[in-house]
Amino acid sequence: MGEPLRVIQFGLGPIGCDTARLVATRPELQLVAGVDVDPDKAGCSLRAVAQSDAVPDVPVVASLAEAPAADVALHTAGSRLDAIADQLRTVLAAGLDCVSSSEELCWPWYRHPEIAAELDHLATEAGARLLGTGVNPGYVLDLLPVLLTAPCREVRGVYARRVVDLGTRRPQLQAKAGFGMTPEEFERLATEQAIGHVGLEESVCLIAAGLGWELDGVDFDMEAVLADEAVATPHGQADAGQAVGSRQRACGHRGGEGLVELELEMVAGVAEPHDLVRIAGHPPLTVQVEGGVAGDAATPACMVNALRSLRLAPPGLRTALDLVVPHFVAPATGD
Amino acid sequence: MGEPLRVIQFGLGPIGCDTARLVATRPELQLVAGVDVDPDKAGCSLRAVAQSDAVPDVPVVASLAEAPAADVALHTAGSRLDAIADQLRTVLAAGLDCVSSSEELCWPWYRHPEIAAELDHLATEAGARLLGTGVNPGYVLDLLPVLLTAPCREVRGVYARRVVDLGTRRPQLQAKAGFGMTPEEFERLATEQAIGHVGLEESVCLIAAGLGWELDGVDFDMEAVLADEAVATPHGQADAGQAVGSRQRACGHRGGEGLVELELEMVAGVAEPHDLVRIAGHPPLTVQVEGGVAGDAATPACMVNALRSLRLAPPGLRTALDLVVPHFVAPATGD
Numbered sequence: 001m002g003e004p005l006r007v008i009q010f011g012l013g014p015i016g017c018d019t020a021r022l023v024a025t026r027p028e029l030q031l032v033a034g035v036d037v038d039p040d041k042a043g044c045s046l047r048a049v050a051q052s053d054a055v056p057d058v059p060v061v062a063s064l065a066e067a068p069a070a071d072v073a074l075h076t077a078g079s080r081l082d083a084i085a086d087q088l089r090t091v092l093a094a095g096l097d098c099v100s101s102s103e104e105l106c107w108p109w110y111r112h113p114e115i116a117a118e119l120d121h122l123a124t125e126a127g128a129r130l131l132g133t134g135v136n137p138g139y140v141l142d143l144l145p146v147l148l149t150a151p152c153r154e155v156r157g158v159y160a161r162r163v164v165d166l167g168t169r170r171p172q173l174q175a176k177a178g179f180g181m182t183p184e185e186f187e188r189l190a191t192e193q194a195i196g197h198v199g200l201e202e203s204v205c206l207i208a209a210g211l212g213w214e215l216d217g218v219d220f221d222m223e224a225v226l227a228d229e230a231v232a233t234p235h236g237q238a239d240a241g242q243a244v245g246s247r248q249r250a251c252g253h254r255g256g257e258g259l260v261e262l263e264l265e266m267v268a269g270v271a272e273p274h275d276l277v278r279i280a281g282h283p284p285l286t287v288q289v290e291g292g293v294a295g296d297a298a299t300p301a302c303m304v305n306a307l308r309s310l311r312l313a314p315p316g317l318r319t320a321l322d323l324v325v326p327h328f329v330a331p332a333t334g335d
Numbered sequence: 336m337g338e339p340l341r342v343i344q345f346g347l348g349p350i351g352c353d354t355a356r357l358v359a360t361r362p363e364l365q366l367v368a369g370v371d372v373d374p375d376k377a378g379c380s381l382r383a384v385a386q387s388d389a390v391p392d393v394p395v396v397a398s399l400a401e402a403p404a405a406d407v408a409l410h411t412a413g414s415r416l417d418a419i420a421d422q423l424r425t426v427l428a429a430g431l432d433c434v435s436s437s438e439e440l441c442w443p444w445y446r447h448p449e450i451a452a453e454l455d456h457l458a459t460e461a462g463a464r465l466l467g468t469g470v471n472p473g474y475v476l477d478l479l480p481v482l483l484t485a486p487c488r489e490v491r492g493v494y495a496r497r498v499v500d501l502g503t504r505r506p507q508l509q510a511k512a513g514f515g516m517t518p519e520e521f522e523r524l525a526t527e528q529a530i531g532h533v534g535l536e537e538s539v540c541l542i543a544a545g546l547g548w549e550l551d552g553v554d555f556d557m558e559a560v561l562a563d564e565a566v567a568t569p570h571g572q573a574d575a576g577q578a579v580g581s582r583q584r585a586c587g588h589r590g591g592e593g594l595v596e597l598e599l600e601m602v603a604g605v606a607e608p609h610d611l612v613r614i615a616g617h618p619p620l621t622v623q624v625e626g627g628v629a630g631d632a633a634t635p636a637c638m639v640n641a642l643r644s645l646r647l648a649p650p651g652l653r654t655a656l657d658l659v660v661p662h663f664v665a666p667a668t669g670d
């Protein structure tokens with residue numbers, strides 16, 4: 001093992017702090033700073049903000065300009081690409097490779113083709129690599145289905161479904177799924193895109209691009225799942241008639257035919273959480289992940305495990321389709 | 336799409352002929368010749384040998400020296416690396432990229448480190464790439480489990496099992512699994528390594544190498560599964576007390592602890608064929624492929640689909656761990 005890679009943790013919400021804690025377990029990675037605009041965090045030690053003694057006592061600063069030299073940024077400061085584009089510009093201008101949990105960045109050409117082209121140009125110029133990934137989007141509903149076609153002589157369609165028990169997840173995710181809202185409130189916030197998981201359409205696009213399918217478009221809908229009777233979770237309660245979660249669907253189609261269909265159901269108290277992938281092809285495949293990939297624990301892992309593969313890829317804006325198969329690697333010491 | 340890649344189908348047994356038929360469906364690939372030492376095949380048209388009008392009317396020759404110029408060889412002429420090393424030497428000397436179904440080539444350092452080093456050197460010198468792959472080894476019990484660790488923060492062990500209904504498979508595979516043999520015959524041929532699936536230990540090594548685990552060794556055993564009553568298949572019958580198939584296990588261990596455990600059960604009339612992968616880690620994962628990946632249809636697909644990824648890799652002897660995620664890509668024309 002050579003010198004450890006110097007890592008900046010950019011964004012210190014729950015996922016960012018957890019990512020810092022995971023990085024701290026890897027001898028090949030060395031946290032050198034945290035970045036967060038929150039005045040309650042900037043100026044503190046990353047160890048204090050991430051609430052773990054295993055995290056090194058390095059500064060949290062308010063902007064990348066104040067951070068020490070580094071090799072890599074792990075970016076967990078937003079889903080929407082237009083809102084984080086300036087942050088990514090500074091990361092790339094500093095020549096850092098960057099893995100971001102931004103859902104839209106998993107396939108940025110779908111909603112923001114101009115920003116995507118610009119970031120690709122900046123990254124290429126700087127000799128840096130930029131990747132959006134996570135467990136969803138980034139793995140369960142896109143990379144995994146794509147790899148599942150490797151034994152197929154022919155593929156006619158891809159269907160995948162993720163069913164999450166919202167009751168076991170962090171409060172932010174419950175709110176995003178509309179938990180506890182009246183149908184009217186849910187409808188209004190869904191229309192404003194203030195609730196709902198971001199990234200299902202991006203996963204559709206990634207699969208279609210991988211399999212060589214040009215789509216006419218991607219249809220999307222989202223509906224509330226309403227409680228028959230009151231449902232309580234550690235973070236709150238939904239009364240009868242209120243939403244216990246949501247069901248989202250995205251369908252990539254061509255010539256009126258659905259080629260890629262993805263469903264995400266996030267409902268408190270769901271009986272059998274799971275991930276399911278069906279490949280309609282020759283041979284056909286049906287693959288089930290019992291209980292589903294645990295999202296909160298897995299997103300930092302997807303990011304950190306992708307880093308090695310990303311650094312083998314050419315500079316530029318990359319996607320999961322460009323990566324040497326990402327996987328866990330045991331720390332060189334320990335285990 | 337540029338010019339199609341010129342492909343030589345090297346080896347025209349059942350898998351080789353089926354691979355030729357699959358290649359013929361891909362506009363980005365162009366069959367230019369078949370190679371087979373069998374005097375019943377050399378001198379014929381590949382179309383006749385592969386028994387498909389979709390296959391082009393190109394010659395089958397007895398050796399690569401007689402074949403026209405090409406870019407790629409798909410090699411399906413043997414499992415054991417020492418037996419096919421000369422063929423691979425000529426392929427690499429001709430500067431061809433090569434995907435082989437040789438099971439031992441999936442992790443050649445396990446049984447043949449010297450041949451592996453030599454082939455790696457030859458390939459690198461020639462600017463060519465060499466890969467062993469297939470559905471097993473090459474995918475279900477190695478590449479798939481490796482990718483399934485991508486969402487894991489920690490992995491303590493990998494367990495995978497493939498259960499195949501031998502009754503639905505080609506007669507060669509039934510014979511390899513000992514179908515219809517007495518226990519004594521089975522024992523003798525197993526000891527001589529004349530029966531049994533090749534590649535389980537190679538899959539263990541590939542997983543361990545990917546996950547960064549140095550093994551003390553790989554244990555292997557194979558046993559007959561005996562019929563309680565007579566079992567008939569389209570290709571033959573096993574009487575009560577004779578073998579209806581076999582069960583093989585390989586376990587990669589370190590410090591007395593099993594880190595990678597693989598099982599392959601090939602038994603005629605098995606109730607629920609399936610593939611199963613369990614990752615002991617955080618988060619843990621249990622993934623099941625309903626019915627299992629259909630082996631005979633999938634091996635040519637694994638080879639052909641790996642070609643694109645292989646050609647993105649640097650020259651040399653490569654494994655699944657070096658590949659950009661392999662997957663199906665729809666032909667540029669058609670669908």
